[in-house]
Amino acid sequence: MNKILTNKKGGKLEGWCAMPRCWWSKKESTISSLKGPRTFINNKVLIKCGDCDKKVVIYYSNKEENWLELNGVLASKQWWKELFKEVGLI
Numbered sequence: 823m824n825k826i827l828t829n830k831k832g833g834k835l836e837g838w839c840a841m842p843r844c845w846w847s848k849k850e851s852t853i854s855s856l857k858g859p860r861t862f863i864n865n866k867v868l869i870k871c872g873d874c875d876k877k878v879v880i881y882y883s884n885k886e887e888n889w890l891e892l893n894g895v896l897a898s899k900q901w902w903k904e905l906f907k908e909v910g911l912i
Contacts, residue, residue: 840872 845868867880881891882899890899906912 842872843870844868845870 847866847868849864849866865882865884867882868877869880870877878893880893883889888898888900889896890902891897892902903912
């Protein structure tokens with residue numbers, strides 16, 4: 823029997839496995855550089871465990887730039903894609 827229930831943290835239990843909780847945010851910030859002020863759009867995804875307070879924070883670039891940061895590890899999107907293919911996630 824595959825029940826869907828709500829747990830204390832607000833996530834759902836599906837087949838008795840806690841579903842993660844996700845929050846998306848987009849923030850614009852400006853920094854000054856030698857070439858003048860530059861505006862960045864910081865895209866962020868916060869994923870928390872459905873049972874506890876463990877979390878993964880993902881920052882990703884817009885289309886012009888090519889980077890992705892997972893829990894503080896910064897690498898190109900292509901590098902992450904190749905890693906996920908290697909471990910069978912894609």
